[in-house]
Amino acid sequence: MTSRDIGNIGEEYTASFLREKGCDILARNYCIRGGELDIVAQKGSLIHVVEVKTRKCGALSGGGEAITPKKISRIVKAANAFLTANDLDLSVVFDAAIVELEGERVVKFEYIQRAFTA
Numbered sequence: 001m002t003s004r005d006i007g008n009i010g011e012e013y014t015a016s017f018l019r020e021k022g023c024d025i026l027a028r029n030y031c032i033r034g035g036e037l038d039i040v041a042q043k044g045s046l047i048h049v050v051e052v053k054t055r056k057c058g059a060l061s062g063g064g065e066a067i068t069p070k071k072i073s074r075i076v077k078a079a080n081a082f083l084t085a086n087d088l089d090l091s092v093v094f095d096a097a098i099v100e101l102e103g104e105r106v107v108k109f110e111y112i113q114r115a116f117t118a
Contacts, residue, residue, distance in 0.1 A: 001104070010054025010099035011038055013106050017097070023048060027082065035078030039097075047092045049079045051115070054099040057107060067096060067116065076118045094118065 015025050023041035030037040039050040051067055072094075079092060096115035100108035 006054050006056065006101060007052070009101060009104060009106070010097070011052045013099055013109065014050060014052045014097040014111070015039055015041075017109070017111065018048070018050070026086070030078065030082050032078050032081045035074035035081070037075065037078045037082060040079075040082055042090070045090050047079075047083070047088065047090050048095050049075060049082075049092060050095045050097055051075060052097045052099065054101060057100055057102045072116050079118075092118070 011028060015028065018025065018039065018041045021043070023043045025039065025041050026047075027037065027040040030040060037049055038052040039048075041048045041050065051071070053067065075094065079094070083089075083092065093114050094116050096112045098108075098110040098112070099106055
């Protein structure tokens with residue numbers, strides 16, 4: 001299984017979780033030069049920009065450790081571009097989803113609301 005396959009499983013699981021919580025998924029893997037958004041969801045008047053980190057069981061580092069200040073800067077830049085491109089004037093929160101896999105099965109899931117700020 002490639003790292004992209006691993007990431008896709010985590011993103012699909014997270015998107016399903018958000019839908020169950022009443023969110024509409026506006027975009028997945030939204031890319032601009034210098035930044036990417038894994039999931040952009042909306043619930044009411046709030047936009048959730050979600051960074052998904054998926055790891056195999058027993059990985060040396062946890063997913064949360066990969067959300068560095070440089071990564072946050074790129075996410076914020078991409079979020080601003082997304083909002084502008086889609087003419088959205090709504091409040092934004094930056095969430096994170098940490099997913100752990102055993103094979104192709106999710107064995108641990110942590111959703112962190114307001115994981116970081118712009």
